[in-house]
Amino acid sequence: MELSLASAKPSPRAAAAAAAAAAASSSLLSLRGRRRRVGVVCAAVSSGEEVFGGRRELAGVQPLVEALPPVARAVVELAVVAAAAAAGYVVGLRAGGTRTTTVAGAAALGAVSVAGAAAVNSAVPGVAAAGLHNYVAGSDDPTKLESSEVEAIASKYGVSTEDATFKAELCDLYGRFVFSLIHPGYEDLEGTEVETIIKFKKALGLNDIDAANVHMEIAKRIDRNAGVGQQQAFEKLIFVTNLVFRDAYEYLLPWKRLFGVHESQIDDVMRESAKSLYASLLKSIGRGLDIGTLIEVRRSQLAYKLSDEIASEMFREHAKKLVEENISTALNNLNNRTQVVEEVKSILSFNGMLTVLSNFPGEERFVRGLGPITLGGDSDHEKRVEDLKMLYSAYAMEVLSDGHLNDDKLAALNQLRNIFGLAKYEAEAIITDVKARVFQTY
Numbered sequence: 001m002e003l004s005l006a007s008a009k010p011s012p013r014a015a016a017a018a019a020a021a022a023a024a025s026s027s028l029l030s031l032r033g034r035r036r037r038v039g040v041v042c043a044a045v046s047s048g049e050e051v052f053g054g055r056r057e058l059a060g061v062q063p064l065v066e067a068l069p070p071v072a073r074a075v076v077e078l079a080v081v082a083a084a085a086a087a088g089y090v091v092g093l094r095a096g097g098t099r100t101t102t103v104a105g106a107a108a109l110g111a112v113s114v115a116g117a118a119a120v121n122s123a124v125p126g127v128a129a130a131g132l133h134n135y136v137a138g139s140d141d142p143t144k145l146e147s148s149e150v151e152a153i154a155s156k157y158g159v160s161t162e163d164a165t166f167k168a169e170l171c172d173l174y175g176r177f178v179f180s181l182i183h184p185g186y187e188d189l190e191g192t193e194v195e196t197i198i199k200f201k202k203a204l205g206l207n208d209i210d211a212a213n214v215h216m217e218i219a220k221r222i223d224r225n226a227g228v229g230q231q232q233a234f235e236k237l238i239f240v241t242n243l244v245f246r247d248a249y250e251y252l253l254p255w256k257r258l259f260g261v262h263e264s265q266i267d268d269v270m271r272e273s274a275k276s277l278y279a280s281l282l283k284s285i286g287r288g289l290d291i292g293t294l295i296e297v298r299r300s301q302l303a304y305k306l307s308d309e310i311a312s313e314m315f316r317e318h319a320k321k322l323v324e325e326n327i328s329t330a331l332n333n334l335n336n337r338t339q340v341v342e343e344v345k346s347i348l349s350f351n352g353m354l355t356v357l358s359n360f361p362g363e364e365r366f367v368r369g370l371g372p373i374t375l376g377g378d379s380d381h382e383k384r385v386e387d388l389k390m391l392y393s394a395y396a397m398e399v400l401s402d403g404h405l406n407d408d409k410l411a412a413l414n415q416l417r418n419i420f421g422l423a424k425y426e427a428e429a430i431i432t433d434v435k436a437r438v439f440q441t442y
Contacts, residue, residue: 376421
């Protein structure tokens with residue numbers, strides 16, 4: 001004769017204790033979950049499911065486990081075993097058995113119930129894992145997950161975060177999250193992936209070894225022979241992964257052993273990926289040279305492990321492009337001397353700020369490459385020199401229009417000569433010509 005868990009009914013007192021324990025244990029977690037989702041339920045489910053998959057449904061004895069917290073489960077298990085033993089004793093008596101056979105019947109049904117209770121306990125880690133999955137997948141913004149929330153879920157079910165089944169779920173969530181952030185295919189990285197992954201990893205409570213193994217498993221899923229898009233995804237994963245684990249990557253990430261990727265290839269990937277992200281960041285720096293932006297770009301450069309030499313060169317090229325935009329606008333408006341002079345003044349102002357900031361106390365906090373600009377030495381300088389002379393002449397005409405050349409005006413003209421990369425004799429010839437034209441008007 002078998003007595004299932006469904007038919008074994010605990011005493012009214014045990015049932016009441018179980019219900020009270022369930023209510024007390026689940027209240028904190030359920031309230032926290034509601035606070036996190038209020039007002040954005042639809043968006044939360046949509047974004048979470050896209051990354052982690054749909055809700056995981058419970059089956060078999062799992063709904064019972066879900067309904068009973070650890071304290072209540074213990075009460076129910078004792079009640080089930082006691083009820084089964086009592087039922088076996090009664091059956092033995094009604095069958096006319098002796099005291100010995102009656103006790104044996106009670107022991108047999110009690111043993112069956114113990115096995116059923118053990119089955120309930122064995123289902124707990126799986127239910128906890130499902131609870132974690134559903135909580136994260138149903139959140140409005142997985143990047144805001146906190147370690148306290150993960151620990152609360154484990155505590156609700158009475159499992160350790162180091163439990164094999166629970167940790168497997170942690171690793172699965174982490175892997176899906178990382179894979180979604182590397183934008184498989186041709187999409188570029190946004191630059192915030194490393195910080196976001198580190199935060200999510202910390203929230204899940206994964207150590208570096210477990211997390212690194214997840215990164216390696218993701219790499220195995222990428223078929224580098226399937227096209228350029230997959231190769232780029234693999235390179236993005238290398239870049240992000242090495243920055244997540246920083247100096248520990250050499251012993252945590254066996255790129256060469258598992259994938260045949262040599263150190264020189266990794267260096268190339270790290271450098272080119274960092275340059276790509278840094279180029280995007282430089283676009284945020286305009287002629288106003290906002291101090292906060294200069295500091296943030298510097299921090300990002302260090303985070304990307306981009307060398308100062310490359311960063312300096314890239315910034316100088318960016319600064320030149322800003323100057324060239326002014327030059328292009330001025331050349332397109334040669335008939336409007338006021339517009340031409342305004343563009344030249346913008347160039348001088350920008351160059352002046354670059355020079356001042358390069359000597360500013362604490363300049364090591366700023367983007368690399370600050371300092372005066374010069375277009376001299378550029379490959380196309382000779383082709384453009386006549387256009388630059390025209391702009392220089394227009395500005396000289398403006399500042400000398402009153403017939404006076406003081407120290408401030410001369411300093412501005414010398415600065416502009418250096419920016420345009422004009423020889424000293426070329427600038428002097430232009431100034432002499434402008435003076436002659438100005439004097440003719442008096």
